[in-house]
Amino acid sequence: MKQAQFLNVVDRDEAERRFRAAIGELGAIGVEIVPLDAALGRLLAEDVASPVDVPGFDRSNVDGYAVRASDTFGATEAEPQRLRRLPGSVAMGRLPDVTVEPGTALAIPTGGAVPRGADAIVMVEHTLLDGDDVQITKASIPGRWITYAGTDVAQGEVVLRAKERLTSRETGVLAAIGLDRVAVLARPRVAILSTGDEIVPPGQPLLPGAVYDSNARILSDAVREAGGEPFLAGIVPDDETSVRDALRRCLADAHVVLLSGGTSKGPGDLNARVLAEALDPPGIVVHGVALKPGKPLCLAVSRGKPVVVLPGFPTSAIFTFHEFVAPVIRALAGLSERADDTVTARLPFRVTSEHGRTEYVLVRLVDDEHGARVAYPIGKGSGSVTTFSQADGFFIVDERVEMLDAGDTVVIHPVAGSRPRQVDLVVIGSHCVGLDVLLGRLAARGTTSKLIAVGSEAGLAAVRRGECDVAGVHLYDPNTGTYNEPFLDPGLELARGYGRMQGVVFRPGDPRFEGKRAEDAVREAARTEGIVMINRNRGSGTRALYDRLLGDARPAGHSVEASSHRAVAAAVAQGRADFGIAIDIVARDRRLGFLPLGEERFDFVVPSNRLGRPAVRTFLAELASAPTRAALRDRGLLA
Numbered sequence: 353m354k355q356a357q358f359l360n361v362v363d364r365d366e367a368e369r370r371f372r373a374a375i376g377e378l379g380a381i382g383v384e385i386v387p388l389d390a391a392l393g394r395l396l397a398e399d400v401a402s403p404v405d406v407p408g409f410d411r412s413n414v415d416g417y418a419v420r421a422s423d424t425f426g427a428t429e430a431e432p433q434r435l436r437r438l439p440g441s442v443a444m445g446r447l448p449d450v451t452v453e454p455g456t457a458l459a460i461p462t463g464g465a466v467p468r469g470a471d472a473i474v475m476v477e478h479t480l481l482d483g484d485d486v487q488i489t490k491a492s493i494p495g496r497w498i499t500y501a502g503t504d505v506a507q508g509e510v511v512l513r514a515k516e517r518l519t520s521r522e523t524g525v526l527a528a529i530g531l532d533r534v535a536v537l538a539r540p541r542v543a544i545l546s547t548g549d550e551i552v553p554p555g556q557p558l559l560p561g562a563v564y565d566s567n568a569r570i571l572s573d574a575v576r577e578a579g580g581e582p583f584l585a586g587i588v589p590d591d592e593t594s595v596r597d598a599l600r601r602c603l604a605d606a607h608v609v610l611l612s613g614g615t616s617k618g619p620g621d622l623n624a625r626v627l628a629e630a631l632d633p634p635g636i637v638v639h640g641v642a643l644k645p646g647k648p649l650c651l652a653v654s655r656g657k658p659v660v661v662l663p664g665f666p667t668s669a670i671f672t673f674h675e676f677v678a679p680v681i682r683a684l685a686g687l688s689e690r691a692d693d694t695v696t697a698r699l700p701f702r703v704t705s706e707h708g709r710t711e712y713v714l715v716r717l718v719d720d721e722h723g724a725r726v727a728y729p730i731g732k733g734s735g736s737v738t739t740f741s742q743a744d745g746f747f748i749v750d751e752r753v754e755m756l757d758a759g760d761t762v763v764i765h766p767v768a769g770s771r772p773r774q775v776d777l778v779v780i781g782s783h784c785v786g787l788d789v790l791l792g793r794l795a796a797r798g799t800t801s802k803l804i805a806v807g808s809e810a811g812l813a814a815v816r817r818g819e820c821d822v823a824g825v826h827l828y829d830p831n832t833g834t835y836n837e838p839f840l841d842p843g844l845e846l847a848r849g850y851g852r853m854q855g856v857v858f859r860p861g862d863p864r865f866e867g868k869r870a871e872d873a874v875r876e877a878a879r880t881e882g883i884v885m886i887n888r889n890r891g892s893g894t895r896a897l898y899d900r901l902l903g904d905a906r907p908a909g910h911s912v913e914a915s916s917h918r919a920v921a922a923a924v925a926q927g928r929a930d931f932g933i934a935i936d937i938v939a940r941d942r943r944l945g946f947l948p949l950g951e952e953r954f955d956f957v958v959p960s961n962r963l964g965r966p967a968v969r970t971f972l973a974e975l976a977s978a979p980t981r982a983a984l985r986d987r988g989l990l991a
């Protein structure tokens with residue numbers, strides 16, 4: 353029997369066109385009146401004209417005396433003008449009923465209402481008390497120290513415009529004109545439903561095979577960023593009735609409904625089937641877009657209401673959300689199109705792409721020696737949650753293009769919500785817990801850094817091209833049997849890092865390994881029926897160790913090449929393999945047995961011409977310092 357296929361995969365633009373056509377006219381969903389206390393961050397629905405003058409009366413700006421300016425003409429300290437002091441003074445919060453006649457003065461506080469007859473205020477510092485009189489020691493002019501009614505805001509004046517976002521400054525203005533409530537654009541309600549038997553909410557224990565629900569969180573906050581009001585409709589299992597019931601509740605309550613997961617072609621991928629049944633016309637308009645990530649995206653509309661099944665993989669979900677859903681929510685919220693400020697950058701290495709699918713490649717940006725931008729692809733695949741959070745932007749590879757070369761220029765689009773991060777120190781290369789220790793210590797001293805983990809070889813290439821300050825490397829040279837040193841070129845310096853003890857990892861208590869010498873245990877294991885190993889990728893120093901120990905032996909699992917020490921430890925801990933070679937740190941973290949084999953060197957390559965940079969100097973000093981060495985030893989490193 354033929355399996356289900358994506359029969360009608362359409363390209364990105366066609367998918368968007370069909371989706372928008374099915375939704376119809378897109379605009380703000382409505383207006384609501386909210387108390388001023390809840391107005392922060394909202395968008396004004398209409399222009400606001402002031403119902404009052406601000407200030408509402410002619411106001412004194414100083415403590416002093418309200419006078420007629422002409423009575424003060426010619427006054428100096430040597431020849432003051434004497435005025436008769438009227439009894440009392442202007443009271444705050446009331447209009448005075450006294451008139452300042454020629455030759456008189458009335459005491460007035462800052463903020464007091466100017467009495468009839470007066471046209472200027474003399475500051476108290478320029479007066480002397482003299483019995484019932486007051487002597488004015490400085491001449492004034494009409495209007496001096498008075499703010500006239502309506503000069504800040506005149507009644508009827510428009511103080512804020514429709515669609516303005518209310519910050520504390522705007523809410524302050526609204527309060528000053530006496531409003532305690534304001535008309536704002538209503539926020540579209542967006543229901544978010546996570547589907548899958550394996551999905552559990554954060555905070556709960558994670559049983560083997562389960563996955564934390566990260567999609568609901570990221571979608572919910574992305575909805576907020578797009579001007580919508582999310583509501584979390586929970587997690588439902590891969591079961592038609594459960595999904596249908598949850599979907600009905602969401603449809604009744606929301607302007608937009610988002611599901612994630614269960615939209616590709618597995619047996620549990622039933623969301624599209626449920627949608628096809630449960631939605632009003634037109635229903636599903638697109639299922640399958642020639643897009644990477646995001647191929648299984650399902651776009652549907654139920655009587656004008658958008659209903660979207662986003663792919664379960666986090667990177668795919670958030671990407672397709674920003675491409676297809678965020679603009680719709682923004683429009684429903686009354687927000688304008690987002691300006692997309694692009695920049696250009698150079699590729700540090702070749703990038704391949706699948707023919708027939710428009711690909712979005714997430715990147716981190718660094719500057720090279722000459723200030724030219726370089727875009728490092730951070731492809732951990734659609735299943736990664738960190739890729740999107742670390743990205744500075746992405747470039748698009750047309751569906752007809754299968755390869756971009758090193759040095760090619762690409763156009764970088766900003767990732768929603770990301771700000772270009774300027775850092776003090778750029779580190780490219782291999783990743784290690786020791787590097788986390790070091791960069792953590794630098795951060796505590798105020799030196800910021802960006803770490804791009806691309807492996808030792810790409811790190812070395814990056815220092816050679818002048819794209820980073822430091823590269824962390826552990827490169828093994830089989831000719832000399834040494835690490836790192838043989839790979840240096842003129843213009844590159846090696847800073848001594850630390851050692852990492854490598855050895856055979858196995859499940860504790862396994863008699864095939866327990867208590868043996870590493871070399872003997874591996875040789876025996878290689879000959880024992882039923883034992884499964886896990887290998888490392890070619891080119892890694894650890895792989896060279898495997899090759900030396902195994903010789904021509906090819907035990908089961910030899911072709912399974914994990915790309916990190918952690919992946920080896922996970923495979924052994926979870927019983928997919930019985931042994932592998934990894935560093936002792938991961939063995940300890942996973943509580944595995946460990947038979948030591950030898951030390952691997954993890955060092956740092958620095959371009960000579962960057963040795964003088966303050967951040968590089970700080971890094972090298974930190975690396976060499978006694979407290980750092982102690983912290984590295986604490987983490988099990990040989991420092």
Ligand SMILES: Nc1nc2c(c(=O)[nH]1)N[C@H]1C(S)=C(S)[C@@H](COP(=O)(O)OP(=O)(O)OC[C@H]3O[C@@H](n4cnc5c(N)ncnc54)[C@H](O)[C@@H]3O)O[C@H]1N2
Nearest residue numbers: 546563564565566567613614615616621647663664665668
């Ligand atoms: N035979 C085929 N298999 C797959 C295809 C295909 O064309 N043919 N497409 C692949 C592509 S591309 C993608 S993307 C995924 C998407 O699959 P689904 O949308 O059906 O998602 P699930 O299978 O339910 O889950 C995928 C993955 O994501 C995890 N997940 C799901 N929900 C969440 C959540 N709320 N938070 C965090 N992670 C979540 C889930 O556990 C899975 O690991 O299909 C390919 N397969």
Ligand code: MOO
Nearest residue numbers: 645646647668734
């Ligand atoms: O669309 Mo999927 O996101 O390529 O992995």
